[in-house]
Amino acid sequence: MRIIVDAMGGDHAPKEVILGSIQAARELDAEIILTGKKEIIEAQLKKEEYPADKVHVINADEIITNEDIPTRAIKVKKDSSMVVGLKMLKRKEGDAFVSAGNTGALLTGSLLLVGRIKGVDRPALTPLLPTEKGCALLIDAGANTNCRPENLLQFGIMGSTYMKNVVGIKNPRVGLVNVGSEEGKGNDVIKAAFSLLKDAPISFIGNIEAREIPAGAVDVIVCDGFVGNVILKLMEGMGLMFYSNVKEIFTKNIFTYLAALMVKSGLKNFNKKMDYTEYGGAPLLGIDGVVIKVHGSSKAKSFYYAIKQAKKFVETGVIDEIRSYVCRTGGDCVESNG
Amino acid sequence: MRIIVDAMGGDHAPKEVILGSIQAARELDAEIILTGKKEIIEAQLKKEEYPADKVHVINADEIITNEDIPTRAIKVKKDSSMVVGLKMLKRKEGDAFVSAGNTGALLTGSLLLVGRIKGVDRPALTPLLPTEKGCALLIDAGANTNCRPENLLQFGIMGSTYMKNVVGIKNPRVGLVNVGSEEGKGNDVIKAAFSLLKDAPISFIGNIEAREIPAGAVDVIVCDGFVGNVILKLMEGMGLMFYSNVKEIFTKNIFTYLAALMVKSGLKNFNKKMDYTEYGGAPLLGIDGVVIKVHGSSKAKSFYYAIKQAKKFVETGVIDEIRSYVCRTGGDCVESNG
Numbered sequence: 001m002r003i004i005v006d007a008m009g010g011d012h013a014p015k016e017v018i019l020g021s022i023q024a025a026r027e028l029d030a031e032i033i034l035t036g037k038k039e040i041i042e043a044q045l046k047k048e049e050y051p052a053d054k055v056h057v058i059n060a061d062e063i064i065t066n067e068d069i070p071t072r073a074i075k076v077k078k079d080s081s082m083v084v085g086l087k088m089l090k091r092k093e094g095d096a097f098v099s100a101g102n103t104g105a106l107l108t109g110s111l112l113l114v115g116r117i118k119g120v121d122r123p124a125l126t127p128l129l130p131t132e133k134g135c136a137l138l139i140d141a142g143a144n145t146n147c148r149p150e151n152l153l154q155f156g157i158m159g160s161t162y163m164k165n166v167v168g169i170k171n172p173r174v175g176l177v178n179v180g181s182e183e184g185k186g187n188d189v190i191k192a193a194f195s196l197l198k199d200a201p202i203s204f205i206g207n208i209e210a211r212e213i214p215a216g217a218v219d220v221i222v223c224d225g226f227v228g229n230v231i232l233k234l235m236e237g238m239g240l241m242f243y244s245n246v247k248e249i250f251t252k253n254i255f256t257y258l259a260a261l262m263v264k265s266g267l268k269n270f271n272k273k274m275d276y277t278e279y280g281g282a283p284l285l286g287i288d289g290v291v292i293k294v295h296g297s298s299k300a301k302s303f304y305y306a307i308k309q310a311k312k313f314v315e316t317g318v319i320d321e322i323r324s325y326v327c328r329t330g331g332d333c334v335e336s337n338g
Numbered sequence: 339m340r341i342i343v344d345a346m347g348g349d350h351a352p353k354e355v356i357l358g359s360i361q362a363a364r365e366l367d368a369e370i371i372l373t374g375k376k377e378i379i380e381a382q383l384k385k386e387e388y389p390a391d392k393v394h395v396i397n398a399d400e401i402i403t404n405e406d407i408p409t410r411a412i413k414v415k416k417d418s419s420m421v422v423g424l425k426m427l428k429r430k431e432g433d434a435f436v437s438a439g440n441t442g443a444l445l446t447g448s449l450l451l452v453g454r455i456k457g458v459d460r461p462a463l464t465p466l467l468p469t470e471k472g473c474a475l476l477i478d479a480g481a482n483t484n485c486r487p488e489n490l491l492q493f494g495i496m497g498s499t500y501m502k503n504v505v506g507i508k509n510p511r512v513g514l515v516n517v518g519s520e521e522g523k524g525n526d527v528i529k530a531a532f533s534l535l536k537d538a539p540i541s542f543i544g545n546i547e548a549r550e551i552p553a554g555a556v557d558v559i560v561c562d563g564f565v566g567n568v569i570l571k572l573m574e575g576m577g578l579m580f581y582s583n584v585k586e587i588f589t590k591n592i593f594t595y596l597a598a599l600m601v602k603s604g605l606k607n608f609n610k611k612m613d614y615t616e617y618g619g620a621p622l623l624g625i626d627g628v629v630i631k632v633h634g635s636s637k638a639k640s641f642y643y644a645i646k647q648a649k650k651f652v653e654t655g656v657i658d659e660i661r662s663y664v665c666r667t668g669g670d671c672v673e674s675n676g
Contacts, residue, residue, distance in 0.1 A: 132579060142517050145517060145524055145525040145528075146525050146526075177568060179480050179483060179563070179564060179567040179568075186483055186564070187483040187484050187564060188484075190483075190564075209567075209571045210567070210568040210569075210570075210571040210572035210575060211571040211572065211574050211575035211578075212575060213572060213575055214572075214575040214576050214578070214579040215575065215578070215579060223568075225517070226517060226524070226525060226528075226565065227564065227565060227568055229517040229547075229548070230515060230517075230548040230561075230565055230568055230569060231548075231568060231572060232548075233547045233548040233549040234548035234549065234551060234552075234569060234572050234573070234576075235572070235576065236549050237548060237549035237550060237551055237552040237553065238552050238572075238573065238576040238577075238580075239576075240549075240552070240553070241470060241552040241553060242576075242580050245608050245611075246584075248604065249601050249604030249605060249608060250601065250604075252601075252604060255600045255601075256600060256601050256604065258597075258600060259596075259597035259598075259600035259601045260597075262593045262594060262596060262597035262600075263587050263588065263590075263593075263594050263597045266586065266587030266588075266590060266594065267587060270583050270587060273583075
């Protein structure tokens with residue numbers, strides 16, 4: 001098992017990426033291939049103890065930044081850590097690719113350089129969200145701002161397959177985000193998607209209202225990328241607001257500090273519940289290769305978990321299972337069946 | 339000033355509706371007209387002290403429930419508290435209508451029985467959301483699940499006019515919900531709406547990501563009703579989750595109870611910040627009459643504030659101002675100008 005890691009992607013690259021990769025090389029049965037500026041990576045590696053036989057470096061002189069325009073960056077920066085890594089994945093010189101770089105570029109690059117699973121119309125960006133009951137997969141979180149009902153059907157199938165195999169949930173409950181829970185609610189696209197999902201070989205529980213998401217009413221949250229992006233970012237914003245308010249409450253005076261000590265374990269548990277680092281990054285479901293997007297602000301621990309997640313993603317054969325599901329549910333699979 | 343109140347709408351009708359109405363009659367310079375089953379309303383009134391010259395009852399024998407199908411209910415239940423109230427508003431037998439009943443029926447009824455402001459294509463349901471800096475108007479929260487760019491333009495104009503006049507914000511900052519803050523992001527409808535809003539006579543600050551909403555980055559949040567519904571309900575769901583977790587943290591043992599006492603004022607302040615009862619209900623902007631939707635679970639206090647809000651809505655002439663704005667920005671106003 002060889003996991004390719006974009007050493008130059010993310011706010012804390014390359015240091016935190018490399019630290020997480022070293023931990024993965026040490027603890028997991030996998031080799032790590034770091035792509036990026038060789039001398040910078042090696043200088044960082046020299047500062048650490050690491051299993052040299054399990055950590056490799058492939059040089060790439062350019063870096064795609066968050067300011068780069070995705071399509072252009074992928075075409076022009078051919079010697080970037082991201083493009084080099086994705087091309088290696090395509091040539092099967094690695095089993096998975098993990099990157100905290102420019103999200104748009106990673107999506108475009110995966111689509112152009114690695115390609116879609118045959119039959120999948122639109123790959124999706126699918127982060128895991130914390131809920132009262134654990135976590136739920138949000139599909140799509142922003143790759144597709146316009147969706148047809150067939151796309152939403154495939155999102156349900158891909159999300160369900162991922163949650164079953166990689167997160168280990170037996171019969172993932174799939175819900176369609178809508179403005180009401182009754183059948184017949186929503187716009188035309190949503191109504192048509194409801195019909196398709198109802199007949200799909202998954203545990204579709206019907207429409208869900210966004211109110212039910214934090215409580216963990218479903219394991220897979222199906223919506224178009226516009227709505228998904230709003231959900232993802234609103235949860236982030238609400239979390240930040242609550243965090244800053246709780247902090248303010250407890251840092252007022254000596255008594256409030258004392259109170260903080262008294263509820264320390266409770267606050268810690270709650271924090272842990274809301275922290276989804278351990279679930280890794282956001283897989284790009286529908287790409288014909290394992291690609292994981294790590295949050296740009298991630299530290300070493302997140303990269304470690306993302307690599308662990310990538311490994312399980314590969315081992316459980318999610319991509320082949322998606323391919324076969326999608327073909328059975330109307331995907332255009334002529335080429336792959338031929 | 340006469341405010342018509344649907345005495346039979348909401349989970350706690352008629353008691354809480356009547357209590358809130360009595361408070362309004364007492365404290366505000368306005369008369370209240372309660373619509374609903376006369377004997378039930380009068381039996382409740384008899385239990386209270388109230389200014390009899392300022393509280394009137396108009397009989398309506400039917401009730402539209404939350405289970406009723408909106409369009410059908412409005413057509414069939416002609417003697418319901420809601421239909422009777424809306425017809426009175428249309429005939430100018432009252433200056434505003436306040437109801438906590440079936441949201442869909444109130445929207446449909448307002449549209450069919452009261453009508454749109456000339457030039458307004460789509461009226462919207464526009465609740466006020468709590469933010470770090472006070473509150474922000476969400477337009478639309480669910481009346482229109484499909485929107486054209488022109489609808490979003492009108493939402494910006496109507497929301498801005500309301501916030502300026504009724505909430506008293508000098509230059510309301512208007513933001514368009516999008517998947518990124520840069521111009522050029524989003525789907526075709528959003529891109530076109532951006533161009534229209536940029537040229538409108540309002541303080542349009544551009545695209546906003548949902549992350550910025552809780553922090554209070556804008557005063558008017560423009561989006562289609564599908565996205566707005568997701569925002570409204572996700573905020574509710576996140577709020578409930580945080581509330582139940584905080585409760586759990588503080589109710590574990592004697593020490594955590596003690597801690598709760600120590601941070602009591604901080605928790606209270608935070609609770610107050612999150613409570614938007616005082617802002618009243620959600621106006622139906624674009625209807626050619628003042629209609630306020632109160633949350634179904636509301637108690638007396640909310641009805642009181644909604645009546646107060648309706649009064650200000652009438653006094654500040656928001657509807658006339660919207661009419662004139664909309665005509666100047668491309669609305670089809672031939673009839674009203676003729």
